[in-house]
Amino acid sequence: MRMMGYLKTKEYLTHDELIERIFQEYRDCDKKKYTSLFLSSLSSNKLSYRSGLPVFAIMQSFPKHSFTPCKKSASEKALFDKMNEEDKAFVISRIPCKYCSSLKNIEVDIELIEECFSEVGGLIGHNPLTYYHYLLQTNKLEIVKPIESDFRIFSEIITVLLQANEKETVKKTVQSKIGKIRGFKSNTEQRQVLLETLGYCSILETKEHKGLLEHYTNCASTPRKTHSSDWNCPVDFWSGKDGINKQAFRFWFEEYKELEQFWK
Incomplete structure (x- = not known):
């Protein structure tokens, strides 16, 4: 049911x-x-x-x-084993799942x-x-077909990424250029999550930090490039030298001929 x-x-x-x-x-x-x-x-x-x-x-x-508690250290396990059943149940209720x-x-x-x-x-x-x-x-939601301006905006976003120099990240110049695309209204936060979406799609990834298309990573506990970074993996580690994953791009957008230049 x-x-x-x-x-x-x-x-x-x-x-x-x-x-x-x-x-x-x-x-x-x-x-x-x-x-x-x-x-x-x-x-x-x-x-x-x-x-x-x-x-x-x-x-x-x-x-x-199913719910699978994160592993405890040896000392934590020894202490846990000495608890009564009620205390064990309380501790388990406060331990996060290792998968999510x-x-x-x-x-x-x-x-x-x-x-x-x-x-x-x-x-x-x-x-x-x-x-x-x-x-x-x-x-x-009802399905909505994209129009010409949608394809133009997305093409310009991808072009900005492809034209980034080798050491350039998404966090400053790239994001700023995307914000200036004609007809694309957005603020910094909205552009950040859009670029992170391309990371989850494996379009923006690195050799060491993959997207989610084929390799699962618990996004709630992924590493950050620096302690102060508020960007999510894998985009947090991306730079211009990484380019785009054409195979992943094709997986997501192969039904749109307007975008085929980015996987061919």
Whole structure:
């Protein structure tokens, strides 16, 4: 029986219930719809159209799993083994899952998640509740076909990335140039999550830090290039010398002849 397709505030879900809901929504996802919405957001500035693709990209390798606590150190395990069953249950409830960093029981609080979905156009946090809400809401949207200006804007974004010099990152000049593209309304945060989406899609990645198309990484615990960086992996490590992954680009956008120059 299909679970209810909505979330109530003040509700609690177990980790395993939420993972099951995520995969129910994922089974209903259509790649063409998600990429069409993403492209259509560029000229329309409808940021909710853009938000689904990063989660759909992560789901390409996201493992279906039961709650699995992160491993404890030897000293922590020795202390844990001495606890009574009630104390053990409490400790387990505070330990994150090693695959997704979620706790065993999750309070449903979606106010900020809804705001990010509608006003940011990408992922601010990485947790199963966010993934579920983004897939749920995107699956409710009608498919929207991109228009000429969407293809032009996206082509110019990719061209800026391809023309970056070897040591140039996405964080300053590249992002600034993208912000000046005609017809593309965006602020710094929106451009950052858009570029991070291309990272999750494996279009922007490095040899050492891969996207999520084929290799799963727990995005909630990935490394950062510096302690002060607020960019997510793999884009945090990308520079102009890395270029774009043409195979990944083709996987996502091969149905659009307007973009074929970037994978041929």
